[in-house]
Structure formats: structure tokens, C-alpha cells
Amino acid sequence: MQQPPSPPSLLLTLVLGLWIVVGPSPALAVTTTPDNTLGQSLVYPKDANILLGALFPIHTRQRDVATGVNVCGELQDEEGIQPLEAMLYTLDQINEDPDLLPGVKLGALVMDSCNAPNLALNQTLGFIKGYLAGHNKYHQSEFTCGDGSAPTYRGGEFDKVVGVIGGQQSSVSVQMASVLRVIELPQISYLSTSATLSNKDRYPFFLRTVPSDTTQAQAILRVLQDFKWTYASIVYSSGEYGEGGFHQLLKKASEYNVCFPTPHHRLSSDDSEDDYKRVVTALIKGKANVVVVFAEKQVALRLLETVRLRGQQNRFLWLGSDGWSSSSLMNVEAVAEGAISVQPLIRSLPGFDEYFTNLTPVTNTRNPWFTEYWQHLGCALDAPTCPSVGENYRQVPWLHFVRDSVIAFAHALHTMWEDKCKGRKGLCEAMVHNGHIHGQDLYNHLLNVQFPDVSNSTFRFVSSGSGPARYSVLNYQHDDHYAYSWTKVGTYTNTTGATAELHLDMDSVKYRDSQDFPESSCGIPCKPGQAKILMTDKCCWYCKNCQSYQYLNTTTQLCVDCGECMKPEVGQEKCVDKEEKFIDYKNRWAITSLAFASIGIFSTVLVGVIFWVHLDTPVIKASSRELSYILLGGIFFSFVMSFVIVAPPSRMTCGLTRFFLGFIYTVCYAAILTKTNRISRIFNQNITKSQKAKFTSPFSQVVIVSLLVSVEVIINVVWLLMHNPDIKYMCDRASDFRTRICGGLDDYTYIVGLIYPSLLVLLCTLYAIKTRKCPDGFNEARYIAFTNYTTCLIWLVFVPLYLSTGSSDDIRIVTLAMFLSLGGFVQLGCLFFPKVYIVLFKPEKNTRDVIMSxxxxxxxxxxxxxxxxxxxxxxxxxxxxxxxxxxxxxxxxxxxxxxxxxxxxxxxxxxxxxxxxxxxxxxxxxxxxxxxxxxxxxxxxxxxxxxxxxxxxxxxxxxx
Structure with a gap:
């Protein structure tokens, strides 16, 4: 036979020994009062096979002035009597259903918690005592009475309790859950929403049919967000409920762009009037027009009363939690008018209105507190009816959660009965284990129950053991007769775990005398693209426009610079790449440079043709024909390179530009250097020696030029391999474009290729000086010198112009292209045009006599x-x-x-x-x-x- 898990033996021994010493409780009184309510209990029906324990706040809590401890106060009709009767009403429906727990009668054992955690803890010990008595009777007999019989607790009814419903407030449920976990007794609360109770390590057998405060805090913040209230004060009550809700609000506030100014205000029902006045004074001095009150009913009512006494009833809009906003607000209705609250889903319990209004002390003998309730309404005990019932009755909107708690236990017991008893009516031994149902087995079945609620929607517990997130948004309004009531104006649901949905009927929401709702913000809402600059109070700010090159970081609400090659998109919420721009053949600067280069190409070709036609004349022969054509080839390529430089940048065009920039000058000045060197060796050799100059033949000159050019080729190839040509972007914040250029246009990449040609230019200048006294036909010293000087001047102008153009790459590229073209024109004009002029226009000078003179x-x-x-x-x-x-x-x-x-x-x-x-x-x-x-x-x-x-x-x- 399976035995239930044994609780700590020391605790069981102490509790049971204390119960034996104290003895059984005295007989229960029929009529209850605040003084004897803790000794009363409701057991119905008497022949029930299984009982569900329950704690309801039949009476209020108040502090005894003499002793300073909590005692029971006035009777609560709405929050005490109604949920109790809702449970009994639901049990009647369950027992009348032949398909639910056939052969089993489910009952209730109800006690008063007086809405006080310490009193509820004492009442919960009764379930411990009943468990111990049953365990001693059915499993392991450790204690006996004087006559040898097994001890029983209060007639043995507590032995039949398999689960507990309650409490109402979170602070009460925490005390109950801490005790019931010892005996593994499942507990379902119908209204406790504290997020702390979701901790399964501390409260492993706690469940609830309402959602957690975590989702209630999100619903409150969502309401603030929809009304654009970004700045709100907060007041919360001490204890599990208020403090848990407060921490959830602070934790999630930033996600909804809501700020709660410091200091935050905590109150309890036991605080003095001065404490409440201090909090109200701080609220009045603050800038917030909206106050979130996450507190229990007693705290909220005292707060509103203090505001009324200060004459500030029109100062605030109150946003309330479920702890107080579903109750009647006697004497503070005008202060609370226009308030908005978030309540667990409001649904009417079908048939309950008719059932409750027909109850009388005569017909309702099972409820020991109903007689007190009848008298509380001012009706005589022998009166068959009480008009006050109909006048003051209003169904509490959350009674359906009580109904769901009872139904959840019934369906869990039914599935357990199906598993254990295999369809046999009544309780079987496999289910009760000699009179005891294992709490762990019942809890496991509770986690998997599914049943239709009052709206015919499927109810199930979520993974945390809470009910699905379903809320109603209420608005405290008064009608034409100045009667105040909470009116449903919207819903907040999140049953799937995805994005929550808030639906508000804005036409139904009303403020005081239909005025517009107040604004509550410490700063004007910033427009798109504006940064929120926090002031001394972190909830206050001023707006600052982001610069044209900045975007707004939605997380920090600060302006952040985009990269130079990026710009903020429309709305300035993020950065995007700037539109790409590059020079091409359609650009006006490119057209100018290409036209200039085209003239140079035409001139070079024309000079080449003239040289070819007059190839055998003295002037052309004296200019070293082979070297002249090599020089013309270099000049030709200097003009052609403009078309490559101006082309859209790519790895190919960038590589060609880097290679040919130095290569072209090397070809040109290698030919000039070879020519001047040859003339120098021929005409300046020592004539006393009877030998001729070496390596003066055309073939030798071509070889020498090739060797000189090969040095530049090696340099460029090695440099290209070490520093691969690539594409990069030049950007300027003032521009909306990013310019695509060749990598290296703004570094030393091109300088490397020009070092060697610069040395050739220097050598050419030296040899030009050495050949200055040779015959006129061979003496090109002044032309070469002028070419070199002009080239150096072009370089000196090009470098600062190139660097000073900044990120305007159009001018940079055109400058580079024009630099090559000007160099070609200088060489063409100084070294070839004089000879062309003689050939075409001065043929009388194209003779050997003149050339040799x-x-x-x-x-x-x-x-x-x-x-x-x-x-x-x-x-x-x-x-x-x-x-x-x-x-x-x-x-x-x-x-x-x-x-x-x-x-x-x-x-x-x-x-x-x-x-x-x-x-x-x-x-x-x-x-x-x-x-x-x-x-x-x-x-x-x-x-x-x-x-x-x-x-x-x-x-x-x-x-x-």
C-alpha cells in the first residue's frame, strides 16, 4: 500500500502534542460575532466524502487599541459573505452533476481569516491538526486518548480536507502557503496576485485562478502608455501585494516609456494620519497629475480620504490596482471620480444573483455568518424578507474566480478518480489510500485540468501556476443621478504568451464632469529625431534636435553620430548608407579632362604621322627616331590614362591607374635620358683617343630604355602585390553622398610609383646641361630643361591642389587626369613641336649644314x-x-x-x-x-x- 510522504516528525509531534494538551475545541455557537468568529466553521454537507477547506475574510481586520494586535472587525458583505456563498453555490452545482465525481459528494469546510495574515495563519493550523489526526488514525498510530481510542480533531471533519481555497489578499495566501506546503496540501487562491507566490521553490503547492501581478503591472503601464502619461507618482502598500506590484512596475516601466519620480511612497493600514498627510503633501508638490495606487483597500481609502480633507479632490487622476478598485468607495467617491483601474477579468456568475437575493436566515442555516449578515443589513431575524438585500446588493465582479477554484478541484479529483477507480462509483482504495488522498497526486492533476469558464472559454493554469492574463479596464463614473460605479471600458488580454492586446473604448471613458483627461509629463513628448535630455530629476527632460548626421538611439533617447559614410534615415531612428556617388563619363569635370586628353591624343598621333612621313630628313634623323617613337608612345598613354582614371572605380581601373601613373613618366624620361646620354657620349668624348663611343646604335638605345623601364615595372608589380588595389569611400558629413574611389587616392600609394621617375627627371636635367654646347641639330638642352622645369612646376602645383580638395573626389580625379595630360603636352610641345615646325614650315633649315652648325x-x-x-x-x-x-x-x-x-x-x-x-x-x-x-x-x-x-x-x- 502506498504511504503518503511523511512531514517532519518533530513538527508533527509538537503540533499533535499541543492539541492533545489543549484538547478539543468547545461546541460551536450558532450566531457569530467579531469576537467569536475565529471559533466558527462551516461544514457542508455533513455527509460529504471529500472536503475542500477555505478561508474567506468574513470580517475586516482592525488593530486592538489596548493590545496592539490584529483582531476581527466589522462584517464584510461583498468581500466576505458573497465569495463564501459563491463557493457553496458552485458546490451545489457540482454535486447535482451526475457526470462529475459520480458517487462522491464534495463539501466545504470554511473558516474566517478576518483579512489578517496572523489570524489566517492560526486558522490554517486547523488543517495541519486535521491532517495529523488522520495520519495518526489511518497510517501510523503514535498517539491515543485516555480510553485507548485514536484522537480526532473537531469531529473528524478536518481529516477529509484534500485542498484549500484562499486566501483573498496576497499577504494571507503567503502565510497559508508557507504552512500547507509542510503537509503537501494543494492551495488555490481566487484573488491573490502577488508575483512572489509564483516562486515554486518557496510555495510548491500554490495555484491561483487569477493572473500574477507581473502581468497586472504590464497592463497598468500599457494604460499609461496609451494615454501618453509618461510621468506618474506611485503609492503602494507594505506587504507582499503592494511591494511585489511596486517592484514589477519599476522593473517594466522603461519598456513603456513611463517614469516614476522619487521618492516613492509606501503606506500601511497601521500608519498614522501624519504619515498619510506627509505623502499627500509630497504628491501635491510634485509635477505628476496621475498617481498609481498599488495598494490594499484600507490603504487606498485612507489615502483618498486624506486628499479629500486637504481639499484637493480635483488634483489627481488615480490609476488603481485590483486591491481596492473593485470595492465600494464610500465617502471618497468625488475624489476617485474619473479613476481608472485594472482588474482581473470581470464576469458575472450566472444564476448567482437570484440565488443570493433569495437567501434568508431560515433558508440558509448552513452559513453560520448569514444571521450576522442579516442583522448587519438592519433586518429582523424573524423577517421573511429584507428589503435592504435588494437595495444594497451588487454582485462582486470577481466571483467567477471563486467558482473556477472550486471547479478546478472538482475536475482534478474527477481525473484522479478516473485513473484510480476505473469508472467505479465512489471513492476507491487506490484513490484514498485508507482514507487519505495524496496531495502531490492531486496537485499534479490540478496542473493539467481544463474546463470551460463562465464565458465558455477554456480555463487552464499557465506554467507559473497562475490563471491566464485576462483583465478588465474600469472607469469610476457617476450617472445623472450622481450614483458612482465602476464601469467597464476595455480589456487587456494575453492568453497565448505573445504580444498583449489592450482594447479601450475611448468614447466610454470619462473624467470629472466629462472634462478632458489631464496630461502628466515632466517634459514635452519629443518629436521624432529629438533627443530626450534628462534634467536633475531623471523623470524630467527637455528635447533637443539631433543633427543632420545623427540618429536617435531609442534605448538611451540620445543622439548618436552616424559614420561619415552613413546618414540617418527618415525619422532619424537608425543610420543607413549614403547614396553611392562616383565620377563617370557624364560628369562635367570628367568631360573637360577627357576633351583635353582627346586633343592630346590627336596631337600625338599627328606628330607621329609627320615623323613617319619625314622619317629620312636630317631633323628627324638627328632626333633619334627609335627613342622619339618610344617617347611618343609614353606621351600617348599619358593622354589615354585620363579615360581610365575617369572611369567608374573598380579593382581593375584602380590597379591600372596605380601601375601606369609612374610607368608613363618612366617611359618618357627613360627615352629622354637615353637620348641625352648618347649625345653627351658622342660629342663630349676625349677626341685625343682614337675610339668611338659605345652603345650608340638604335638597338642599344632601345635595350637601354627597356632596362630603365623594367625597374619601374618591378617596383609597381611588387607594390601592387603588397598593397592590392581596392575600392574605398570618401565621405563628408556635409554631403549626402559617399564617393567611391580607388583605395590609395589619399595615401602614399601613388607616391611610391613616382619616386623612380623623379630620379630619371633629375638625371635628364644633368645630361641636358652637359649637351648644351653640341650642334644645334643635337642640342636639346634648353628644351629638355624647360620640359623638366615645367614638369616639376606641375608637380608642385598638383600636390597641394590634390590635397586641398578635401573629399570632393570629382576635382581630385580630374586633377590627376589633368596632371598627366599637362605633362604630355609639355613634352609634346617642347621636344616635338619645334621639329615639326621646321619640317612643315622651315624646310630650308632641314639640311645637314644647318643641323651640324x-x-x-x-x-x-x-x-x-x-x-x-x-x-x-x-x-x-x-x-x-x-x-x-x-x-x-x-x-x-x-x-x-x-x-x-x-x-x-x-x-x-x-x-x-x-x-x-x-x-x-x-x-x-x-x-x-x-x-x-x-x-x-x-x-x-x-x-x-x-x-x-x-x-x-x-x-x-x-x-x-
């Missing part, structure tokens, strides 16, 4: 070089004593000096007459020093050496 305008040289000297007009004795190196002439393939022309007057005449084939190679070098006599062999040796150099078949420019 040297002009020195700094000295008044007599080109006839007659023996009379440099100053023929002066007398011989007045001419300065100057010595000059002899001029060397090339005449019909022979080299002649002035000495030889003196020996051959015919040659001299031919030269002075400008005979064909006479070319002056180099002018005489004048010096103020007296030179030694020049032998006739020296000019001949120099002439042969220079002739062998310039007639080198592998040398393109000098070989005519």
Missing part, C-alpha cells in the same frame, strides 16, 4: 675667319692680343684648319663665298690666355677622330 650669339665672331682677326675694322695695333683655338671645317668630306686655308687661297675663297659642302662644326674657343702655337698635326688628328665618330654607320643622327 653651331651658333654662338654671345660673341661677335667673324664667320669668314680671315687672317685679319676678329676685329677687322680696328687697326692692327689696337686689336686685343687674343689667342683662339683654330676652327675646324668640314669641306667636301675633308677636315681643314685655318692654317691650311691660308696655304690654299682657293679654299678660303670658296669658304668665304659659301661654297657647297662647307660646314662649320665647332666655333673657335676663345681665351684670354696666351696659348702655345698650334702645330699643324693637332687639327688633323682631331678632325680624323671626330669624323670617325660622326660617320659611324651604327650611329643614326650624325650619319648623313
Amino acid at each position: 653651331v651658333k654662338r650669339n654671345s660673341y661677335p665672331v667673324d664667320t669668314s675667319f680671315k687672317t685679319s682677326g676678329r676685329f677687322p675694322s680696328l687697326p692692327l695695333q689696337e686689336r686685343p692680343a687674343l689667342q683662339s683655338s683654330p676652327a675646324i671645317f668640314f669641306h667636301n668630306g675633308a677636315m681643314d684648319s685655318p692654317l691650311e686655308t691660308q696655304k690654299h687661297p682657293a679654299k678660303a675663297a670658296a669658304i668665304s663665298a659659301g661654297a657647297t659642302g662647307t660646314v662649320v662644326l665647332c666655333p673657335p674657343r676663345h681665351t684670354s690666355k696666351t696659348l702655345p702655337p698650334l702645330s699643324t698635326e693637332t687639327p688633323r688628328r682631331a678632325s680624323k677622330m671626330f669624323l670617325s665618330v660622326i660617320q659611324n654607320k651604327d650611329s643614326d643622327p650624325p650619319a648623313f
Whole structure:
């Protein structure tokens, strides 16, 4: 046989021993009073097989002035007598149902709690005593009476209690649950909503048919949110109910944009009048026009009464919890007018009105407190009717929760009967275990019950052991006859665990004399895109507009900067990427640079064609044709690169830009450097040595250029591998766009590629200086120098202009493109246009004589070089004593000096007459020093050496 779990033996021994010493209670009185109500109990029906214990606040609680302890006060008709009769009414319906607990009669054992936790605790000990007596009788006999019989408690009715209904207030239910857990007796409360009672570790056998204060607090906050009351004071009562609700309100307030100013106000029913006056004074001085009262009835009524005495009955709108807002508000109706409350779902108990109004002391003998109730209404005991019943009766709106508590026990017992008794009528041994039903088994069946409630909706307990979240929103109104009542104006439900739904009939909600509802906010509600800046009191604030580049953080209510490449969306609730922008071929700046580059491409091609047509003329041959075409290729690509730079940025275009930016200048200046180096080696070599300059052939020059260019190629390839081309965005807060550019436009990536070309430019400048005294056809020193100087000037202008454009990438890219085009035009204009001009417009200068001539305008040289000297007009004795190196002439393939022309007057005449084939190679070098006599062999040796150099078949420019 299965035995019930044994409670702590020490506790059982002490309680049962105390009961034996005290003995059984005296006989119960028929008529109750506040003094003897704690000794009264209701047991109905007498032949019940199973009893449900119950504690109802039949009387109020009051403090004894002499002793300072809680005692029972006046009788409560609405909150005491009505729930008791609702339980008896429901039991009658259960016992009349043949399909529910067949063969079993369910009864009730009811006691008065007087709405006091300590008194309820004492009453609950009766269930402990009854359990111990039954355990001693049916299971393990440890105690006996003097005659040897097993002791019984109050006639043995308490032995049949299998569960308890109650209490009403949370503080009472906490005391009951703490005791009943010892004997594993299930408990169902019909109105206790404290969130503390959901703690299954402390109260493992507690259930309730109403929802928890956690959801009630959310419902209150939702009402505040819908009315846009963001600032409200709060008053709560001490104890489990008020303090639990208060903490839930504070915990959830921020989620609903509601703020409760400090200090918060706690009151109890035992506080003095000065305490209440202090709280009311603080409320009046505050800025809040709405006060949330999460308190028990006694606290709320005293608070409203204090406000009335202060003459501030129109000062506040009250938002109440279920602890007081469902009761009659005698003497404070005008103060509470317009109040809004949240109550567990209000439903009328069908048939109860007719049942209750027909009760009389004669017909209702099972209720020992009904006679007192009859007298409380001012009716005689022998009166067959009492008009006051009909005049003062109003069904309490939460009686259906009492009904659900009783029905839940009945259905749990029925499912247990089906499991244990297998359809046999009455209680079977497997269910009662020798007269005792296990509390744990019954509790498990209670968790799984399902039955229709008064609205024909399915009732079931949620995981926390509470009823589903169903609330009614009430409004305290008065009608045309100045009668006040709570009127239902909305509902709040959350039965599925998803988002709760609040439905308010705003047309039915009324304030005082139909006035508009007051505002309650310590700051003006901020508009979208405005930050809430808190003041000294964290509930007060002022609004500040967010900047155009900021968004509003809805969690902190502060403005937060968006990234430079992001902007706030409409409403400034979050940041989004700015619209992408990049330069393309449709941009006006791009069109300008491309038009400039197109002119350069056309000019380069035209110069190339002219060079090709006049390829064999002296001017073109003297310019080193192969190197000139390499230079033209570099210039051509400098113009073409504008189309790549202006193209929409991609990894491909960015890589090409980085590679060709330095590559183009390297090609150009490698060709110029090779040309100037060749001319320098040919014309500035030591003519005393009978050898020609090396590596002066066209093939050698191409190889040298290739080697110089290959260095830049290696540099660029390595740098591209180390720093891959990528896309990035340039952003400015003042702009609504983010500009897509190549990664590296604003760093040192391009500088690396320009270091090597800069060295070539420097070397070209040096060699240009060295070749400044060569024949005019080969002397490009001033052109190359001008090209280099102009290029350096362009670079000096480009760098600050490029860096000073900020994030305007259109100008940056165009600046880079124009930089390349200007460099190409400078090289094209300085190095090619003079030759093109001679070829096209001065063909008389495109001869070998002119190309090989040297002009020195700094000295008044007599080109006839007659023996009379440099100053023929002066007398011989007045001419300065100057010595000059002899001029060397090339005449019909022979080299002649002035000495030889003196020996051959015919040659001299031919030269002075400008005979064909006479070319002056180099002018005489004048010096103020007296030179030694020049032998006739020296000019001949120099002439042969220079002739062998310039007639080198592998040398393109000098070989005519």
C-alpha cells in the first residue's frame, strides 16, 4: 500500500502534542460575532466524502487599541459573505452533476481569516491538526486518548480536507502557503496576485485562478502608455501585494516609456494620519497629475480620504490596482471620480444573483455568518424578507474566480478518480489510500485540468501556476443621478504568451464632469529625431534636435553620430548608407579632362604621322627616331590614362591607374635620358683617343630604355602585390553622398610609383646641361630643361591642389587626369613641336649644314675667319692680343684648319663665298690666355677622330 510522504516528525509531534494538551475545541455557537468568529466553521454537507477547506475574510481586520494586535472587525458583505456563498453555490452545482465525481459528494469546510495574515495563519493550523489526526488514525498510530481510542480533531471533519481555497489578499495566501506546503496540501487562491507566490521553490503547492501581478503591472503601464502619461507618482502598500506590484512596475516601466519620480511612497493600514498627510503633501508638490495606487483597500481609502480633507479632490487622476478598485468607495467617491483601474477579468456568475437575493436566515442555516449578515443589513431575524438585500446588493465582479477554484478541484479529483477507480462509483482504495488522498497526486492533476469558464472559454493554469492574463479596464463614473460605479471600458488580454492586446473604448471613458483627461509629463513628448535630455530629476527632460548626421538611439533617447559614410534615415531612428556617388563619363569635370586628353591624343598621333612621313630628313634623323617613337608612345598613354582614371572605380581601373601613373613618366624620361646620354657620349668624348663611343646604335638605345623601364615595372608589380588595389569611400558629413574611389587616392600609394621617375627627371636635367654646347641639330638642352622645369612646376602645383580638395573626389580625379595630360603636352610641345615646325614650315633649315652648325650669339665672331682677326675694322695695333683655338671645317668630306686655308687661297675663297659642302662644326674657343702655337698635326688628328665618330654607320643622327 502506498504511504503518503511523511512531514517532519518533530513538527508533527509538537503540533499533535499541543492539541492533545489543549484538547478539543468547545461546541460551536450558532450566531457569530467579531469576537467569536475565529471559533466558527462551516461544514457542508455533513455527509460529504471529500472536503475542500477555505478561508474567506468574513470580517475586516482592525488593530486592538489596548493590545496592539490584529483582531476581527466589522462584517464584510461583498468581500466576505458573497465569495463564501459563491463557493457553496458552485458546490451545489457540482454535486447535482451526475457526470462529475459520480458517487462522491464534495463539501466545504470554511473558516474566517478576518483579512489578517496572523489570524489566517492560526486558522490554517486547523488543517495541519486535521491532517495529523488522520495520519495518526489511518497510517501510523503514535498517539491515543485516555480510553485507548485514536484522537480526532473537531469531529473528524478536518481529516477529509484534500485542498484549500484562499486566501483573498496576497499577504494571507503567503502565510497559508508557507504552512500547507509542510503537509503537501494543494492551495488555490481566487484573488491573490502577488508575483512572489509564483516562486515554486518557496510555495510548491500554490495555484491561483487569477493572473500574477507581473502581468497586472504590464497592463497598468500599457494604460499609461496609451494615454501618453509618461510621468506618474506611485503609492503602494507594505506587504507582499503592494511591494511585489511596486517592484514589477519599476522593473517594466522603461519598456513603456513611463517614469516614476522619487521618492516613492509606501503606506500601511497601521500608519498614522501624519504619515498619510506627509505623502499627500509630497504628491501635491510634485509635477505628476496621475498617481498609481498599488495598494490594499484600507490603504487606498485612507489615502483618498486624506486628499479629500486637504481639499484637493480635483488634483489627481488615480490609476488603481485590483486591491481596492473593485470595492465600494464610500465617502471618497468625488475624489476617485474619473479613476481608472485594472482588474482581473470581470464576469458575472450566472444564476448567482437570484440565488443570493433569495437567501434568508431560515433558508440558509448552513452559513453560520448569514444571521450576522442579516442583522448587519438592519433586518429582523424573524423577517421573511429584507428589503435592504435588494437595495444594497451588487454582485462582486470577481466571483467567477471563486467558482473556477472550486471547479478546478472538482475536475482534478474527477481525473484522479478516473485513473484510480476505473469508472467505479465512489471513492476507491487506490484513490484514498485508507482514507487519505495524496496531495502531490492531486496537485499534479490540478496542473493539467481544463474546463470551460463562465464565458465558455477554456480555463487552464499557465506554467507559473497562475490563471491566464485576462483583465478588465474600469472607469469610476457617476450617472445623472450622481450614483458612482465602476464601469467597464476595455480589456487587456494575453492568453497565448505573445504580444498583449489592450482594447479601450475611448468614447466610454470619462473624467470629472466629462472634462478632458489631464496630461502628466515632466517634459514635452519629443518629436521624432529629438533627443530626450534628462534634467536633475531623471523623470524630467527637455528635447533637443539631433543633427543632420545623427540618429536617435531609442534605448538611451540620445543622439548618436552616424559614420561619415552613413546618414540617418527618415525619422532619424537608425543610420543607413549614403547614396553611392562616383565620377563617370557624364560628369562635367570628367568631360573637360577627357576633351583635353582627346586633343592630346590627336596631337600625338599627328606628330607621329609627320615623323613617319619625314622619317629620312636630317631633323628627324638627328632626333633619334627609335627613342622619339618610344617617347611618343609614353606621351600617348599619358593622354589615354585620363579615360581610365575617369572611369567608374573598380579593382581593375584602380590597379591600372596605380601601375601606369609612374610607368608613363618612366617611359618618357627613360627615352629622354637615353637620348641625352648618347649625345653627351658622342660629342663630349676625349677626341685625343682614337675610339668611338659605345652603345650608340638604335638597338642599344632601345635595350637601354627597356632596362630603365623594367625597374619601374618591378617596383609597381611588387607594390601592387603588397598593397592590392581596392575600392574605398570618401565621405563628408556635409554631403549626402559617399564617393567611391580607388583605395590609395589619399595615401602614399601613388607616391611610391613616382619616386623612380623623379630620379630619371633629375638625371635628364644633368645630361641636358652637359649637351648644351653640341650642334644645334643635337642640342636639346634648353628644351629638355624647360620640359623638366615645367614638369616639376606641375608637380608642385598638383600636390597641394590634390590635397586641398578635401573629399570632393570629382576635382581630385580630374586633377590627376589633368596632371598627366599637362605633362604630355609639355613634352609634346617642347621636344616635338619645334621639329615639326621646321619640317612643315622651315624646310630650308632641314639640311645637314644647318643641323651640324653651331651658333654662338654671345660673341661677335667673324664667320669668314680671315687672317685679319676678329676685329677687322680696328687697326692692327689696337686689336686685343687674343689667342683662339683654330676652327675646324668640314669641306667636301675633308677636315681643314685655318692654317691650311691660308696655304690654299682657293679654299678660303670658296669658304668665304659659301661654297657647297662647307660646314662649320665647332666655333673657335676663345681665351684670354696666351696659348702655345698650334702645330699643324693637332687639327688633323682631331678632325680624323671626330669624323670617325660622326660617320659611324651604327650611329643614326650624325650619319648623313
